Amino acid sequence: MQKILVIDDEKNILKSIVMYLEGHEYSVQAISNGLDGIKSAKEYLPDLILLDLVLPDIDGYMVCKTIKESLETEKIPIVIMSAKSQQVDIDKAFDVGALDYIMKPFEPQKLLEKIQKYLKEVV
Amino acid sequence: MPKSIKGRLISFFIMILLIFTGSNIWALINFNSLSVSIDNIMESNYRSIEAAQNMIVAIERQDSAELAHMFSESDTTVSNFIENQKIFLRWLTRAEDNITETGEQEVLASINQNYTEYIDRFTYLISLNKEDDPKIMNDYYYQEIFPLFEETKEGSRELLAINQNSMLARKDNAHSIARRAMISTVVVSVLSILFGLIIITILSNKIVAPIHNLIGKIKKIAEGNYNQKLSIEGDHEIAQLAKEFNQMATKLLYYDENNINKLKEEKNKSEAIVESISDGIIVTDKENRIQLINYKAEKIFDIRENYCLNQHLLEVVNNEKLFGLFKEVNEHPYEKRYKSYEDIVVKVESVDKYYRVHVRPIKISNELHYGAVALIQDVTKFKEVDQMKSDFISTVSHEFRTPLTSITMGVGLLLEEIPGKLTEKQQELIEAIKEDSERLNTLVGELLDLSKLESGKMQMDFQNHQIEAVFNYTIKIFKIQCEEIEAEIIKHVPEQLSEVRIDISKMTWVISNLIGNAIRYLPKPGGKIELSIKEIYGKQIISVKDNGSGMSEAMQKHIFEKFSQGKDLAGGAGLGLSICKEIIKAHGGDIWVDSETGKGTTFFFTVPIVE
Numbered sequence: 001m002q003k004i005l006v007i008d009d010e011k012n013i014l015k016s017i018v019m020y021l022e023g024h025e026y027s028v029q030a031i032s033n034g035l036d037g038i039k040s041a042k043e044y045l046p047d048l049i050l051l052d053l054v055l056p057d058i059d060g061y062m063v064c065k066t067i068k069e070s071l072e073t074e075k076i077p078i079v080i081m082s083a084k085s086q087q088v089d090i091d092k093a094f095d096v097g098a099l100d101y102i103m104k105p106f107e108p109q110k111l112l113e114k115i116q117k118y119l120k121e122v123v
Numbered sequence: 124m125p126k127s128i129k130g131r132l133i134s135f136f137i138m139i140l141l142i143f144t145g146s147n148i149w150a151l152i153n154f155n156s157l158s159v160s161i162d163n164i165m166e167s168n169y170r171s172i173e174a175a176q177n178m179i180v181a182i183e184r185q186d187s188a189e190l191a192h193m194f195s196e197s198d199t200t201v202s203n204f205i206e207n208q209k210i211f212l213r214w215l216t217r218a219e220d221n222i223t224e225t226g227e228q229e230v231l232a233s234i235n236q237n238y239t240e241y242i243d244r245f246t247y248l249i250s251l252n253k254e255d256d257p258k259i260m261n262d263y264y265y266q267e268i269f270p271l272f273e274e275t276k277e278g279s280r281e282l283l284a285i286n287q288n289s290m291l292a293r294k295d296n297a298h299s300i301a302r303r304a305m306i307s308t309v310v311v312s313v314l315s316i317l318f319g320l321i322i323i324t325i326l327s328n329k330i331v332a333p334i335h336n337l338i339g340k341i342k343k344i345a346e347g348n349y350n351q352k353l354s355i356e357g358d359h360e361i362a363q364l365a366k367e368f369n370q371m372a373t374k375l376l377y378y379d380e381n382n383i384n385k386l387k388e389e390k391n392k393s394e395a396i397v398e399s400i401s402d403g404i405i406v407t408d409k410e411n412r413i414q415l416i417n418y419k420a421e422k423i424f425d426i427r428e429n430y431c432l433n434q435h436l437l438e439v440v441n442n443e444k445l446f447g448l449f450k451e452v453n454e455h456p457y458e459k460r461y462k463s464y465e466d467i468v469v470k471v472e473s474v475d476k477y478y479r480v481h482v483r484p485i486k487i488s489n490e491l492h493y494g495a496v497a498l499i500q501d502v503t504k505f506k507e508v509d510q511m512k513s514d515f516i517s518t519v520s521h522e523f524r525t526p527l528t529s530i531t532m533g534v535g536l537l538l539e540e541i542p543g544k545l546t547e548k549q550q551e552l553i554e555a556i557k558e559d560s561e562r563l564n565t566l567v568g569e570l571l572d573l574s575k576l577e578s579g580k581m582q583m584d585f586q587n588h589q590i591e592a593v594f595n596y597t598i599k600i601f602k603i604q605c606e607e608i609e610a611e612i613i614k615h616v617p618e619q620l621s622e623v624r625i626d627i628s629k630m631t632w633v634i635s636n637l638i639g640n641a642i643r644y645l646p647k648p649g650g651k652i653e654l655s656i657k658e659i660y661g662k663q664i665i666s667v668k669d670n671g672s673g674m675s676e677a678m679q680k681h682i683f684e685k686f687s688q689g690k691d692l693a694g695g696a697g698l699g700l701s702i703c704k705e706i707i708k709a710h711g712g713d714i715w716v717d718s719e720t721g722k723g724t725t726f727f728f729t730v731p732i733v734e
Contacts, residue, residue, distance in 0.1 A: 010525050016532035023541030054521070083524035084517070085571060087582075105528040105564055108535030 001027045002119055005046035007037035007063065008081070009056050017050065020108050021115070034058035038066050041073045047119055050111075051098075053082040053089070061096045068097035077118045081106070127359045128330055135326050142315035149311050153304025160297040167223035168290040174218035175283035178234075179276060181211035186272050189245060193260055201249060208242065218282060224289045227282065234278035241271040333361040337368060349376040403478070403499030406485070409492065411436045411449050420499060423469060423478065442467060448482040449495050456484035456492040466502065477506040509578050516574040523567045530560045569698035573685070576705035583629065583709055587622040587733050590630075590665055594654050597634045604642060610650030612638065620656060621732040623663055629706045630730075636699045637667040637726050644671035644724070661732050662712065668725040673718045682716055703728075 004026050008014050014030045021028045029044050031037045034055040041049060049067065053060035060080060067073045080093045083104040090101050100114060184207040192200035215234065222228050244267045251260050333353075340351040351372045353365035397404055403420030407413055412435055416428040424440045431439040437446050444467045464481045479502040485493040534557045536542060538550070545553070575581040594614045605612060634654070641652050653668040674682070683704045707714045707728045718724035 010529065012529035013525065013532065016529050016536055020532060020536050020539075020541060023536065023539065081528075083521040083528070085520070085568070086517070104524045105531040105560070108532050108539070 001025065002048070003027045003029070003044060003046040004048050004050065004115065005029050005031065005037070005040055005044055006050045007031045007034070007040075007055065007060075008050070008052040009033060009054070010052070013052075016108075017111075020112075024112060026115075032056075034060070034063045037063050038070075041067050041076065042070065045072070046076060048115060049076055049078045050115075051078055051080050053080060053084055053093070061092060064093070064098055065096040077121075079114060079118065081111075128361065131326055131329065131359075135322055138322060139315075139319050142318060146308065146311040146315050150304065150308045153300070153307065157297060157300050157304060160293060160300055164290055164293045164297070167221070168286040168293065170221045171218050171223070171227070171286040172283055172290070174214040174221070175279045175286065177214040178211050178218070178279040179283070181207045181214065182238075182272065182276055182279065185211065185245075189248070189264065189268065192249070193257075193264060204245065211238065224285050227285055230278055230281050230285065234275055234282070237271050237275040237278060241268065241275055244268045244271060330361070333365065337361070337365065340368065340372070344372060344375065347379075349379045402501070403497075405436075405440075405497045405499065406494060407436055407449055407453070407497075408494040409453050411446070411453060411495075413439060414494065423471070423476075423499060423501075425471075442469065445480060445497070448480055449497065452482045452484050452495040453492075456486060456495075466506075475503075476501065477503045513574060513578060513580065516571060520567050520571050523563070527560055527564055527567070530556070531564070534560065566698065569702060573698055573702050573705060576702060576709065579709075581629075581709070583626045585624050585626055585710075588625055588627050588630075589620060589622055590625075590656055590663060590730070591616045591620070593625075593627065593630050593634055596631060597638055598654075600635060601638055601642065605650075608642070608645065608650060609648030610642065610645050610652065612652045612654065615653060615655035617656065617658070620658060620663070623730040624733050625710055625730060626706075629709075633703045633706050633728070634665075634667065636703055640699065641667060641669035641671060641724070644673075645669060646671065658732065662729045663732060664727055664729050666725050666727045668723065670723040673720045673722050673724050674716075675720055679716050679718055683714065 004021055006014060006017050006021075006028060008017070008030075009032050011032065014032060018028045018030050029040055029046065031040050034057045037049075037051070037055070040046075051060050051064055055063065060082070064078050064080070067076065067078065077099040078097065079100045079102060080098045081102050081104055082089065082093075084090075085103060093101050099118060102111060102114060185204050188200045188204035188207065191197055192204070215231070215238070218227075219231050219235075222231065244263075248260065248263060248268060251263065336353060340353055343351050349372055353368050397415065397417045400417060401419060403423045404415065404417040405413065405420050406415035412433050413431050414433070416426065416431065420426075421428060424442075426439055436449055440446070444465060448465055464479050467478050467480055469476050469478060479500045480497055481500075482495050482497045484495050487493050534553055537545065537553050538557065572581070591614070594616065598612050598614065601612060638652060638654075642650070645652070649670075651670045653666075655666050655668070657664045657666075683700050685698060685701045704714050707730075711731050712729040714726065714728040716724060716726050
């Protein structure tokens with residue numbers, strides 16, 4: 001089973017994403033802050049990370065950058081999920097190494113399509 | 124001398140006429156005296172000469188007759204003698220009638236005396252009988268008659284000589300008269316020509332000098348030197364002109380001084396106004412050299428007007444963006460710009476201040492431009508408010524989107540029946556939740572767009588395009604949807620349309636939004652949407668017309684306001700038309716609607732044509 005790490009401070013979003021992805025046969029770990037997220041990325045070594053930009057401790061850009069700069073985790077594809085819609089925010093996400101950017105709110109099917117696409121590439 | 128020019132001219136010509144008349148009279152007098160002297164010659168001498176000559180001939184014939192009487196037998200001698208005596212006496216009488224010279228009288232008296240004696244002696248001679256004593260007769264002739272004959276003849280010769288000499292003298296006199304007439308006529312002519320020339324010179328100087336004076340002063344007045352006075356005495360025309368001229372100059376001087384005072388006053392007023400305007404103002408000439416800086420602008424850029432007049436803008440204000448604005452306006456003063464202002468940042472006491480700079484060309488006429496003027500408004504406060512507003516909207520939309528995400532996710536989960544099977548009614552309810560959460564999502568997106576457009580933050584990418592291209596693209600987008608409801612979209616595009624300067628993606632959004640709105644209210648089936656373009660007065664009017672249900676006048680009034688929508692009509696968030704309006708405004712155009720309930724609606728908007 002492929003592993004997905006979801007980092008988002010919104011527990012309702014976390015809950016629904018976890019439930020949805022598990023429903024589609026993925027192993028999911030849910031983390032609600034940045035530092036734990038980085039730690040989990042290193043220990044859990046997921047196949048893909050879904051990352052929110054607004055987190056209670058350090059922001060998503062920082063998390064993304066740190067994961068991408070660390071040797072053990074640099075290859076893990078990161079998909080940003082955010083309600084930020086300005087082009088500067090999106091550009092910044094790609095600058096720090098994100099693979100894709102999915103705007104909140106999104107259809108669960110859309111999220112699933114992206115995940116399937118990137119995980120297929122990894123495999 | 125008369126005072127007026129006319130009088131002067133007339134008197135001048137009269138004078139010239141008099142001079143020539145005088146010189147002509149003088150010539151006539153001379154000719155007359157010449158003719159008189161020739162007549163004199165004829166009258167006084169010629170007749171006496173003729174008489175003397177004839178007298179000599181007659182007396183010689185008498186002498187011959189005498190001799191014949193003495194020595195021949197002819198009996199005609201006496202009658203011949205008497206015949207010539209008559210001739211002699213006739214000519215003598217004529218000579219006596221024409222005594223003109225001195226000495227002539229005495230000569231004639233002696234001739235008369237001698238001749239009378241001569242005739243007496245001859246009468247005595249005839250009485251002598253030659254048969255008796257021819258010697259006595261012969262002696263008598265030689266002693267008594269011949270001397271008298273000689274004396275008379277001599278007298279006649281003398282008469283002839285006197286008159287011939289006198290004739291020569293008169294001829295000489297006539298010659299001298301003629302020469303004198305010639306010389307004096309030449310002298311008089313030359314003198315009158317000289318005199319005429321002098322008068323012409325004096326007169327023309329008298330007339331022309333004041334005119335020259337006048338011309339000089341008028342030139343000075345034309346140059347703006349109104350303090351001119353003409354001093355021309357008299358009351359002739361030029362003097363009158365000078366008087367009028369002086370009056371005019373005085374008035375001009377008065378007006379000028381008045382004008383200058385007024386101008387000064389106006390200038391001071393304008394300067395005071397410009398100084399007290401609370402926004403910064405900078406004026407440059409065409410070469411971007413500073414011509415005016417008001418107090419506020421001095422403050423903003425920490426400069427002093429006195430030190431930077433006529434200096435290049437960049438030397439004084441080191442702000443590339445500001446200079447760029449001036450440069451563009453001065454290089455293309457007659458081109459319309461799409462963005463009429465630019466915001467610049469200036470550090471004032473190490474704090475960033477935001478200024479909105481409007482630069483406009485200063486056009487004196489359609490061909491001539493003086494330079495450019497910049498209005499520099501402090502928009503720091505607005506920027507802050509703006510920032511707050513956009514922060515607020517971004518926060519709000521974020522706050523909306525986060526719960527929307529979990530709702531969407533949850534609904535997705537339920538509909539995929541991951542948590543468990545749903546009943547038909549449950550499914551129906553969840554579909555409704557999904558639909559409304561989608562609407563809410565669209566609304567949040569539009570709200571964010573509108574906020575960006577209103578604050579001018581929306582990036583506009585203006586390029587030259589044909590509107591028709593946008594028509595074609597949107598028609599394609601709605602093709603399937605139209606087929607489903609059996610509606611049609613028709614375009615009316617005239618040939619040879621100009622290009623317009625638009626952000627093609629925003630324009631597509633506007634036209635799509637208008638078509639999308641129209642489709643919602645179309646009759647099904649039989650719906651018809653017409654897209655058309657008209658070009659007038661430097662812009663294109665684009666219209667989207669439908670044969671849908673139309674709307675009331677009250678609704679038309681509020682249609683472009685936020686969150687307004689047809690109450691009686693099927694749903695749809697009310698932000699679309701507000702966004703359309705903002706986009707069209709950003710293009711420098713207008714948008715309006717024309718509709719009648721039950722008869723359809725037409726939306727119009729304008730876009731400026733590329734010049």
